[in-house]
Amino acid sequence: MQPLAILFGFAFTVAFCCLLGSLAVARLGETLHREERWPFAFLIGSAMLSGVIFLLCAIHRARWYVLLALGAATAAWAWKSGALRNMKKGPSFDPLPRSSTIVFLLLFVPFSFAYWANSMAPEISPDGSSYHLGWVKRYAEAGGFQGSETSMYGLLSQGVEMLFLSAFLFGKHSAAAMVHWAFLLDLVWLLVCFGRRIDKPFAGVAAAMFVYASPVVCIDGSSAYIDLATAAISFGLFYLLYLWDLHGKPRSLLIAAGLLGGFAYAAKYTVAIMAVWAALFVLWRSRDKFRDVAVICVMTSVLAAPWMIRNAVLTGNPMSPFFNRLFPNPTIHILFEQQYSEWLREYGVTNKWDLPLEVTIRGAKTTGALGYVFLLTPLALLAARRREGRMLLFAALFALAPYPMNVGTRFLLPALPFVATALAMALDRKLLLASLMIAHSFLGWPNWPPGLLRYSELQHSWRWVGIPWKAALRIETEDGFLRRRSDSYQVARMVDASTEPGARILGQNGYSESYSDREVLVSYQSAPNEVLMDIFYTGIDDARWPRLLWIYKLPQPQSIRRLRVVQTEKTEVGGEQWNITELRLFGPNGVEIPRDPSWKLRANPNPWDVQLAFDNSPVTRWRSWQTAAPGMYLEAEFGTPQTVLRVEVHTSWDNPHCRTKLMIEREGGTLEEVKIQAELSDVKSPYWMRREASRELLDRGVQYLLLGPDEYGGKDLLSAQQEWGVKRVGEESGRWLFKIEPYEPKDSK
Amino acid sequence: MVRTAVAALLLFCTTACVTMPESYAPPVQRKPALSEDAPVTSGGILRMDQVETDAYILQDIPKGDTGPWRWTGARPTIRLYLTAITDYKVRVEYTVAEVTFKTTGPVTLRFFVNDELLSEQRHDRPGTFTFEKPVPYKMLKANNDNDLAVEVDKPYVAERDGAKLGFILTAIGFVR
Numbered sequence: 073m074q075p076l077a078i079l080f081g082f083a084f085t086v087a088f089c090c091l092l093g094s095l096a097v098a099r100l101g102e103t104l105h106r107e108e109r110w111p112f113a114f115l116i117g118s119a120m121l122s123g124v125i126f127l128l129c130a131i132h133r134a135r136w137y138v139l140l141a142l143g144a145a146t147a148a149w150a151w152k153s154g155a156l157r158n159m160k161k162g163p164s165f166d167p168l169p170r171s172s173t174i175v176f177l178l179l180f181v182p183f184s185f186a187y188w189a190n191s192m193a194p195e196i197s198p199d200g201s202s203y204h205l206g207w208v209k210r211y212a213e214a215g216g217f218q219g220s221e222t223s224m225y226g227l228l229s230q231g232v233e234m235l236f237l238s239a240f241l242f243g244k245h246s247a248a249a250m251v252h253w254a255f256l257l258d259l260v261w262l263l264v265c266f267g268r269r270i271d272k273p274f275a276g277v278a279a280a281m282f283v284y285a286s287p288v289v290c291i292d293g294s295s296a297y298i299d300l301a302t303a304a305i306s307f308g309l310f311y312l313l314y315l316w317d318l319h320g321k322p323r324s325l326l327i328a329a330g331l332l333g334g335f336a337y338a339a340k341y342t343v344a345i346m347a348v349w350a351a352l353f354v355l356w357r358s359r360d361k362f363r364d365v366a367v368i369c370v371m372t373s374v375l376a377a378p379w380m381i382r383n384a385v386l387t388g389n390p391m392s393p394f395f396n397r398l399f400p401n402p403t404i405h406i407l408f409e410q411q412y413s414e415w416l417r418e419y420g421v422t423n424k425w426d427l428p429l430e431v432t433i434r435g436a437k438t439t440g441a442l443g444y445v446f447l448l449t450p451l452a453l454l455a456a457r458r459r460e461g462r463m464l465l466f467a468a469l470f471a472l473a474p475y476p477m478n479v480g481t482r483f484l485l486p487a488l489p490f491v492a493t494a495l496a497m498a499l500d501r502k503l504l505l506a507s508l509m510i511a512h513s514f515l516g517w518p519n520w521p522p523g524l525l526r527y528s529e530l531q532h533s534w535r536w537v538g539i540p541w542k543a544a545l546r547i548e549t550e551d552g553f554l555r556r557r558s559d560s561y562q563v564a565r566m567v568d569a570s571t572e573p574g575a576r577i578l579g580q581n582g583y584s585e586s587y588s589d590r591e592v593l594v595s596y597q598s599a600p601n602e603v604l605m606d607i608f609y610t611g612i613d614d615a616r617w618p619r620l621l622w623i624y625k626l627p628q629p630q631s632i633r634r635l636r637v638v639q640t641e642k643t644e645v646g647g648e649q650w651n652i653t654e655l656r657l658f659g660p661n662g663v664e665i666p667r668d669p670s671w672k673l674r675a676n677p678n679p680w681d682v683q684l685a686f687d688n689s690p691v692t693r694w695r696s697w698q699t700a701a702p703g704m705y706l707e708a709e710f711g712t713p714q715t716v717l718r719v720e721v722h723t724s725w726d727n728p729h730c731r732t733k734l735m736i737e738r739e740g741g742t743l744e745e746v747k748i749q750a751e752l753s754d755v756k757s758p759y760w761m762r763r764e765a766s767r768e769l770l771d772r773g774v775q776y777l778l779l780g781p782d783e784y785g786g787k788d789l790l791s792a793q794q795e796w797g798v799k800r801v802g803e804e805s806g807r808w809l810f811k812i813e814p815y816e817p818k819d820s821k
Numbered sequence: 822m823v824r825t826a827v828a829a830l831l832l833f834c835t836t837a838c839v840t841m842p843e844s845y846a847p848p849v850q851r852k853p854a855l856s857e858d859a860p861v862t863s864g865g866i867l868r869m870d871q872v873e874t875d876a877y878i879l880q881d882i883p884k885g886d887t888g889p890w891r892w893t894g895a896r897p898t899i900r901l902y903l904t905a906i907t908d909y910k911v912r913v914e915y916t917v918a919e920v921t922f923k924t925t926g927p928v929t930l931r932f933f934v935n936d937e938l939l940s941e942q943r944h945d946r947p948g949t950f951t952f953e954k955p956v957p958y959k960m961l962k963a964n965n966d967n968d969l970a971v972e973v974d975k976p977y978v979a980e981r982d983g984a985k986l987g988f989i990l991t992a993i994g995f996v997r
Contacts, residue, residue: 614905672844682845689851709844764853787902787966790876791865 074546078192081243082250085121085235086114088143092124093117094155095146096328103319106164107268111261113159114254115308116328118235118301119335119375125234126338126378132216136241165268168277175506176277179513180260183284186518190294190536191253192544195245195586196558200296205245206585208236208296221386221403223597224393229379231338232298245586246544249296256293259304260284263489266311267496270460275496278505282492285513287535288440288481289488294536299485302343305336307489309346310467314460317357326354326364330371337376341394342474343486347372349470397698402680405599405697407647412596416478431481435533440481442488445495445512452491454498464494554587559805563778564588566804570811571776577809578604578769579778592778599697603681604774610691611765611796612788615726618653618690621753622721624734626746629660631713634737637721639696639704643729650700650730651723652685653693655708658718670711676704691765693724700730713739721750762795767815776801777810865901866912866994877901879968882990890916893987898970901995906961909995911939913952913971916989921977922947930988933970934960956995969993 093113097104104112124142128134150156168176195201203225210218211233221227232255236248243250260280267276283289283303293300309332316325333347350372351365358364380390389399396406420437421430427438428447435441452468455461471487499505518536543553554561563583567590571577575590578601582594595605610616635657639650657665667686675682678697685694685706696704719734732750737743769777777798779786789796789810802809867874869891875884881894903909911932922928931941932952940954961967973987 667847667850669846671847673847674844679845683848686847687849687851688853690853692851760853768851791902 074550075192075544078243078246078250081239081241081247082254084140084143084242085239085247085251086254088139088146088238089117089121089235090114091117091143091146091150091156092120094150094159095153096120096331098153098155098158099324100328101322101324102162103315103322103325104162105265105269106160106162108262108265109159109162111258111265112308112312112328114258115262115304116331118255119231119305119331119338121238122231122234122335122338123375123378125237126231129211129216129234129237130378130382132214134211134215134237134241139238139241165265166273168264168268168273171502171506172274172277175509176264176281179281179285179509183290183513183517184257185541186536186539187253187256187290187294188250189539189541189544190291191249192246193540194543194550194553195249195296196554196561196584197249197291197295197297198560200249201245201558201560201584201586202582203585204233204296204298205236205240205248206582208233208240208248209586211237212240217382219591221598222591222593222601224404225597227383227387227392227403229338229341229376231335231375231379232301232340234338236296245296249294252296252298252301253293255301255304256284256289259300259307259489262304262307262311263493266307266314266493269314270458270497272497272500274502274505275493275500278496278499278509279489279492281509282443282445282496282512283488285509285516286443286446286488287516287533288435288442289485290516290518290536291440291534292482292485297482298339299482302336302340303485303489305332305339306343306346306467306471306486308332309336309350310463310490313350313353314463317353321358321364323364323367326367327371330368331375333368333372334375334377337372338379340486341391342478342483343471344376345470345473346467346486347376349467400677403599405602406677407649407696407698408596408599408602410698411647413477416480417476419479421479427479431479431484435481435535438479438481440534442481442484443512443516445508446491448495448499448508449491451498452494455494458497461494461497464490464497468494554584558584560584561587562804563807566802566807567592567776567778567809570802570809575775576773577776577778578608578774579807580605580783583778583807593774602697603684603692604769604772606693606695607691607765607768607772608777608785610693611762612785613726616651616693616724617761618693618722618724620723620725622723622732622750623753624719624721624746624748624750626717626719626748629715629717630736631739632710632716632736633713633739633741634707634709634743635716635719636705636707636735636737636743637719638702638733638735639700639730640702640733641700641729641731642702643700643727648700648727648729649698650696650704651693651727652706652721653690653724654688654720654722655685655706656720656722657708657714657716658720659715660717662718665714665716668711672709672711674705674707674709682706689764689768691761691768700727705735760795762792763797763815766797766812770812770814775812777812778807779810780807782806865903866992866996867899867901868992869990879970881987890989890991893971893973893990895976895985895987896970896972897987897990897993898968899993900966900968902965903961903963903967903995906958906963908997909956909958909961910953910997911956911969911994912996913993914950914991915952915971915993916949916991917944917947918989919947921986921988925975925977928988929974931972931974933968933972935962935968936970953996967995969995 090113093116096116097109097113207226235251239247239251263280264276267273309329312325312329329350333350336346337344351368354364354368355361383392384390387403388401393404396404396409421427430438432442432446433444456465468487468490475483518538542548560583564587568588571590577592579592580595582592593601595601659665673682681694684692734746735743736746779789781787797813798810800808801811867877870887870889877899879898879900881897883891927945929941929943932939934956937960976985976987978985
């Protein structure tokens, strides 16, 4: 039954897209050839269906029966309106040359079999089984959007995931992965059609196979990723505007292109650059520039704006998890974005001259290789001899523009159709192209040629490792396949078996969340999670303990209405934050002034965490969460003036370059600096930090910790369970699960 | 219509401005567990009745036993991960058994940290002992695995199977 459910989920979603798209294609008139209608119907329809499912998620009506009813209604509408009959109309291309067809089918058919098996087999891809489908699973269970602000991945635009949701509701993970494969098939079809459009049919066929047999495309396109969907959207958008320019610039094509521009944003932020390309292209080629650019912008916003609004509502940042400096918010820290972006720009490839080889034939660091044929990419420039070639290269330039921000091989995929087509155009000799297609396919085939792979660096890259047709048909059980192939799945199973429903687990890394019913809070994925992990680290890392004490002794007791501690140094060490564990005030008698609910606490930056410096906990602290800079401050305004003689700033040794000054506002006065030098004291932390940290985590709703021996604090947790107040309750694939036990002070026993 | 749509789009863009919070009141005050209230710790000490202990045994301590003590071999060795290296003491709780003492006579136990001799203890009579001695920080490795071994100069050799027995171990590890 499971294979049937998978195939139904996949087929239903693809059919729904095609039916919706056929309604749109009917309005495009004779601009499309018959062969182009279905691929464009799927692409435009997928954009429309993505928008519809977004609305259903927003109102929590994304249920299988609702989709089934809408699908049936769309089918009836498409039939009654004649849209389906219209798909057979229009001019037709000349038949493909026999040689092209034979070569293409000889390669395409076996690869499609491998694609089918890999996409229908249980989903094991790292991102697919964790966050792409992890969020889809949550939405499927809730019938709509759910808790996206707990992880940056939930805040990325999820236009393609909306279609995965449709498939997932019927056929779970594999159905979603197959929908992604459908986008790749659509792209292949479009590439072949484009070759015929420009009278280069063999170049079109070659471009299609260059893409289809690329090792990274194979594994990505058969997983629940979104990269090939973005490639199809980018190329579809390009193709529509090419036709718009060719056919006298009809507005219907512009509207369709605008929708795809919006879908590009909805699918992946970085691909939104193609909407910019579209607007510039229209601006360049249009006769009525203002009107046409406005049309494309408005249509783009139809699908892009909902995601912006959702994020603005959830986090205050319409483009979360990016642009946090522009839109500061409590969901994603600025420092995280900065450091994460730095890593994405590197991927461990320190010498950028290594990148061409890394992304084409190695792929170990940048997770995936495009294949040997793409070493010839510079030759694609020869395509500039033709107008279409120049258009392709210009579009490729735009599609590549975001690449320096993330040098993973997958981030080249939106540009791949343009490069592949331009390359095939440049080398437009049948024998040469056929040889290249065969060689490229031969080397892209899973585990083929036998033995040779061990001499290639490709063996370390992310690629197919076989054709799991038995798993696809569930002859090998899903659980058996996943346990055999995925450590991450085994961790998910262990976590579910060892914890109670509703449990919250804190870890430095996630696992196959889409196979788990528990919520894992991965430390780097959101600001609140980072705060939780900072509390954990404070348990063991004495550099984070509040050992450093800055003491301001006023010459005499002062009646103060407002007090501000200001950071004065520009820290040269990248990423050094300013931290304050506690800010304490003492009266003339030397006794600490108790904090009063009438106090108003403020901080800049990161105002949301200011209470952490006033909660009397040694393991929580206010942090700037961006590199310390002069002018940052922490402030307390008192309901009634307080008589203060001494101010203590409790901080830690992990911000050694930060210095502070004290500013006070007397009654009726203004805020002014107090010209006294702070005394520095290295105090011994009197607290039981490990236990205090775990107690704080428990108070904040974290019941479990998931760490491994190679993760910071993991070994300490295992060797000092009693100090932490935790008990190991599970172990799997190098990850330990600890349960935090409730704190019971001695005197309560 | 187009102009209206553009105006609406521009208006939407302005909605992205973030409202920064004005101020917060002090939160509920925590009552930290001061060290004297905190639960008694074993530190990095391994007790023989704990299942977890097995994970740290390198040699000459039988695994899978959860009784309160275990017979050791000639050089029982454990490996513990330490984040800090200051203020640590080695602590070993053990018994020199009368039954082996009858054969071996007085024995000397030598305590090694990372294969460096920390101290030695001579026992002229059987009995239960606790060895505890501060470890110079130079002998330890921060954020790393640290080995602790106890070597018996004259292990008891069983006549029947030639097995070597050292002493009876109850607890071993680093404490602060």
